[in-house]
Amino acid sequence: MAAVKLAQYLASILSSTNSDTNELRLKAVGSNFDLFTVYLENHNTGVHRxxxxxxxxxxxxxxxxNIKIHGQDFELGVGNIVFLPAKSDYEVQKQTKNDVLVKLDLNSKYNLQYFLGNITNKESREEQAIEQVISKLRVNRLLYLKSTPISKSAQLMNRIIDEYLNQNLFAESVVKAELNLLLVAAVRNQNFAAAPAEKQGFANATLESYIDANFADITLxxxxxxxxxxxxxxxxLVKQKTGKxxxxxxxxxxxxxxxxLLARPDISVKEIIARVxxxxxxxxxxxxxxxxxxTPVQMRAELFRQANINLK
Incomplete structure (x- = not known):
C-alpha cells in the first residue's frame, strides 16, 4: 500500500469510529503475528496520558x-519516528482530524537492543556505533528519528504497518528484517535528532560534574x-548551550x-602538569x-606570599 493511501486508510478509520477510548487497536488479518500490536491515537477530547x-x-x-515524553515537548511531523523503552511516561495532546499517530506496542520479549543485537557480522566501528545509540537511548530514555515522508525510514515504517495489516506469507520474518533495516539506516547516518534543547537531559551542571570527575584524562x-x-x-551542543x-x-x-595545587609546597610543577x-x-x-x-612560578610565589609560606 502506498504511503499516501496508507495514511488515508488510517485516517478513515479514525474518522469513522464511535469509540471514546484513547487509542484504537488495529486488528491484523492473521492471528500468529507475535512482534507487536498496532494502535491509532484516537481524536477524542482531552489529554491522553x-x-x-x-x-x-x-x-x-x-x-x-504534540506529545510530551518524560516531561519534554515534541511536535512530530509526517515521517517522524520515536523509539521508547518500557515504562516510559508520555502524554498526547488533542489532535485534529488530519493527525494520524501510529503506535507499535512491542511484545515484551522485543526491544530496540534486541533488533540491534541481531545485526550480524558487525565490524568494530559498527559495534561502536550501535553501542553509542544504545547509550543515547539509556541517557535520554528515547530516540527521536526526525525523518521525512519520503525518507527510507518512513518508507520502511509504511511497509511494516502494511505487512501487519495484511499478514501476507512470512509477514513476521519480513517485518523483523525491515525493522533491522530501519535501525541500520538510522545508526549508519546517526540521524537521531535531539530532544528540545532547553529540556535536554544533558545540562550544564551535569557536564560540569562529569568534567570535574574526569578532567585529568578526559576526551571528547x-x-x-x-x-x-x-x-x-x-x-x-555544548557550545550552543553553554557558550563555551x-x-x-x-x-x-x-x-x-x-x-x-600550586598553593601546596609539597607538589612540584612537573607533578602538577601530570595531575591536571x-x-x-x-x-x-x-x-x-x-x-x-x-607563569605558574609567578602564581606559586604569589600564593606562598599570601599564605606566609617561606621556603628559604
Missing part, C-alpha cells in the same frame, strides 16, 4: 502530533559516549586545579599564561 508496559515505536503517518569522544551523542553533535567549547570547559577546570592532564611543560605554561596572564 500513558505509561508504557513494553517498548514502543511511534510513527506520524499524517498531520502532526568519551564524554560524547557518556552523554549518548555523536562527538560532532555533542561538541556543537568542550575544550574550553576542560581547560578551565584544569586551570582551577592547577592553581589549587597535560602532556608537556611548554603547552601547560602556554595555557596557564593565557588563562592567568602569568
Amino acid at each position: 500513558y505509561q508504557t508496559t513494553n517498548a514502543m515505536i511511534f510513527y506520524e503517518a499524517g498531520g502532526k502530533s 569522544d568519551a564524554a560524547a559516549k557518556y552523554f549518548g551523542f555523536n562527538p560532532n553533535y555533542f561538541s556543537s 567549547s568542550f575544550v574550553e570547559h576542560v581547560d578551565e577546570r584544569r586551570m582551577q586545579e592547577a592553581r589549587n 592532564g597535560y602532556n608537556g611543560k611548554s603547552f601547560f605554561y602556554k595555557k596557564f599564561n593565557e588563562y592567568y596572564h602569568q
